Amino acid sequence: MSEAATHSSTVAVACPELLASLDPLLQEWLPRQRWFAGKGRPVTGFSLVAATELLPSTSQLGLLHLLVRAHQPDAPTQGALPHPGDCYQLLIGVREALPPRLAPALIGHLEEGPLAGRTVYEALYDARPADVLLEAIRTRARIGDLRFECALRQEMRGGLVPRLVTSEQSNSSIIYGDTFILKLLRRIVPGNNPDLELPLVLAREGCARVPAPAGWLLADLASDHDSYVLGVLQPFVQGATDGWELALRELAKGEDFGDVSGFGDEARALGRATAEVHTALARALPTVTLGHTQMGLLADGMTERLEAAAQAVPVLRPHAPGLRTAFEALADLAAEGHTWTAQRIHGDLHLGQCLRAPSGEWSLIDFEGEPSKPLAERRMPQPPARDIAGMLRSFDYAAHSHHPVVAGWADACRAAYCTGYAEVSGADPRTDPVLLRAYETDKAVYEVLYEARHRPDWLPVPMAAIRRLAASP
Structure with a gap:
């Protein structure tokens, strides 16, 4: 993680050509996800809110963190203003080709753009990208617009084997060695999300009925005064x-x-x-x-x-x-x-x-x-x-x-x-x-x-x- 923490978005990640090349693949893939909120209306395009390279996309295994806004016709309005479209958190793996075990994670093969010739997929199915997220929290890394936090006095050892929770959810969760569970919010908005706010409050109150956050992931964007809460790490209740x-x-x-x-x-x-x-x-x-x-x-x-x-x-x-x-x-x-x-x-x-x-x-x-x-x-x-x-x-x-x-x-x-x-x-x-x-x-x-x-x-x-x-x- 120390290497990843020294750089943020590269030219390849931040350039408009990357999103343009991903656009047709995401239009097909995103509406099929359980956590996609705009079902029933076609996606007409995407705009990039933020992009961060967590593993170099030019290496054998790349990892991109994207915040993208999905544009859809007939979106609900807020007063007299048109709705700008929902913002989604995507973690995209980049490989030359997918091994058979990652076949369910396939998003598609890029034919053009800075990553032409490579295959992109849902990175949370892959152990190495999942490891990167936990290690970033453990070391309180700052990578580009992303800020990883670990609770004070929280002991967190490395080497915990990750596995994706595959049951239907409105977000995505990764379990690390039956010790922690990381919930990654998919549809995100700026501000103090109660999924982090209230468990922190209850932890300070000593309320044992809610697992206290062990760490969390935020995005600090120059375009917004508020942070985006992207994920919360909590103790995993084994056998629950x-x-x-x-x-x-x-x-x-x-x-x-x-x-x-x-x-x-x-x-x-x-x-x-x-x-x-x-x-x-x-x-x-x-x-x-x-x-x-x-x-x-x-x-x-x-x-x-x-x-x-x-x-x-x-x-x-x-x-x-x-x-x-x-x-x-x-x-x-x-x-x-x-x-x-x-x-x-x-x-x-x-x-x-x-x-x-x-x-x-x-x-x-x-x-x-x-x-x-x-x-x-x-x-x-x-x-x-x-x-x-x-x-x-x-x-x-x-x-x-x-x-x-x-x-x-x-x-x-x-x-x-x-x-x-x-x-x-x-x-x-x-x-x-x-x-x-x-x-x-x-x-x-x-x-x-x-x-x-x-x-x-x-x-x-x-x-x-x-x-x-x-x-x-």
């Missing part, structure tokens, strides 16, 4: 099982779920873990009071999302009047003078964002929030009920993804989770049913729109909740 996997495993056993047996005990422990994280965040960061005006805007936003989803998904339309009453009830309660406390929260909490260690302890991960939301919105204080509603919807998803549906399982988990939450926080979420119903309804509407667009076979799962919520008093 995510909550979704564990829930499906319990459902497959076919036990009696009428009480808190089976997964109910885990749900209660998970409720306690959630409350510990919320309590620590409220202690460390400012909280605000939401009154009539703020809650009215919140309810209006939920209503607007419902109307847009009903236009896009016809099967939702008959239920829209009943669903709308959840948001009207919230606005009415605010108009009567009721107030709520808002704080920093996880922002996208569900069973897949929770890890259970072999010891039985639960951890919460992935504090990025909903990547489709603007960063400023993801960093706003919100009622904790939003996280809780996300988890309650996740129990319902698990129950309805099992066939036949196990009667009473989701209800038992809901009760156990809320009980566990109340044991730590002192406030049972069920004592504020209007707020909880509004957030559950908003989440279910989002799920319907998502499934209709991406996984039509799953649409019956959120629709079962839609029918229940539309009929709720």
